[in-house]
Amino acid sequence: xxxxxxxxxxxxxxxxxxxxxxxxxxxxxxxxxxxxxxxxxxxxxxxxxxxxxxxxxxxxxxxxxxxxxxxxxxxxxxxxxxxxxxxxxxxxxxxxxxxxxxxxxxxxxxxxxxxxxxxxxxxxxxxxxxxxxxxxxxxxxxxxxxxxxxxxxxxxxxxxxxxxxxxxxxxxxxxxxxxxxx
Amino acid sequence: xxxxxxxxxxxxxxxxxxxxxxxxxxxxxxxxxxxxxxxxxxxxxxxxxxxxxxxxxxxxxxxxxxxxxxxxxxxxxxxxxxxxxxxxxxxxxxxxxxxxxxxxxxxxxx
Numbered sequence: 001x002x003x004x005x006x007x008x009x010x011x012x013x014x015x016x017x018x019x020x021x022x023x024x025x026x027x028x029x030x031x032x033x034x035x036x037x038x039x040x041x042x043x044x045x046x047x048x049x050x051x052x053x054x055x056x057x058x059x060x061x062x063x064x065x066x067x068x069x070x071x072x073x074x075x076x077x078x079x080x081x082x083x084x085x086x087x088x089x090x091x092x093x094x095x096x097x098x099x100x101x102x103x104x105x106x107x108x109x110x111x112x113x114x115x116x117x118x119x120x121x122x123x124x125x126x127x128x129x130x131x132x133x134x135x136x137x138x139x140x141x142x143x144x145x146x147x148x149x150x151x152x153x154x155x156x157x158x159x160x161x162x163x164x165x166x167x168x169x170x171x172x173x174x175x176x177x178x179x180x181x182x
Numbered sequence: 183x184x185x186x187x188x189x190x191x192x193x194x195x196x197x198x199x200x201x202x203x204x205x206x207x208x209x210x211x212x213x214x215x216x217x218x219x220x221x222x223x224x225x226x227x228x229x230x231x232x233x234x235x236x237x238x239x240x241x242x243x244x245x246x247x248x249x250x251x252x253x254x255x256x257x258x259x260x261x262x263x264x265x266x267x268x269x270x271x272x273x274x275x276x277x278x279x280x281x282x283x284x285x286x287x288x289x290x291x292x
Binding site for chain 1: 190192193194207208209212216221223224225226227228229230231232254
């Protein structure tokens with residue numbers, strides 16, 4: 001039986017954790033589009049889910065080759081959204097991690113940190129611009145509309161910043177590990 | 183020819199190169215490495231994908247004809263790749279020998 005859940009995540013790690021908790025209860029993700037998750041009921045714990053950020057859009061030749069590779073390796077791509085993809089693998093085949101050595105983990109986290117940094121930075125720029133416009137327009141006796149608009153961007157910055165920092169920390173920790181281990 | 187001062191291989195790359203002494207596709211490599219390392223080394227598909235592409239660029243491995251039944255691409259080690267493995271084995275032997283000599287501990291005592 002299929003059913004839908006509407007939910008919004010800013011943090012892909014929390015999202016991945018939630019998907020795995022759902023899978024443990026026998027609810028397996030089969031489709032996703034913005035805020036809308038489609039689950040199918042099945043055997044509890046049958047699949048392990050992983051979310052990854054691709055370097056290119058899923059429709060590009062590079063990404064198609066990568067997704068085909070995954071499918072040949074026993075990993076299904078259940079959904080994609082912009083550059084994000086949702087992979088799953090049968091839990092019976094053992095642990096499922098996309099990356100198994102320090103170097104590839106570092107480049108995986110760097111890719112995501114850059115993505116978060118770019119979106120966060122853009123929102124920060126828009127937020128500052130709106131505050132600036134709001135202040136200069138408002139001072140003439142008009143409304144401070146732009147300042148109110150900027151709140152949305154400030155919220156996004158506030159949500160993305162901790163994620164950005166946690167990724168930078170992860171990269172730093174792994175780089176330290178690399179001095180001692182492979 | 184691999185350079186004399188060849189850097190240490192990652193254990194994943196080392197095992198992939200050993201695996202490819204017989205032609206295998208990606209999934210086959212993962213299974214082989216898992217089996218031969220007694221499930222200790224579990225290659226992530228993302229890591230393996232990156233490693234294979236880099237090794238293809240370096241000509242350590244080549245893609246052979248695609249498997250007719252499964253349509254999966256198979257890879258095999260080249261002469262350059264074999265030399266890389268042999269250089270690495272010499273390096274590992276040196277490490278092990280010096281470790282044994284100095285600590286006086288044989289591997290079966292650990």
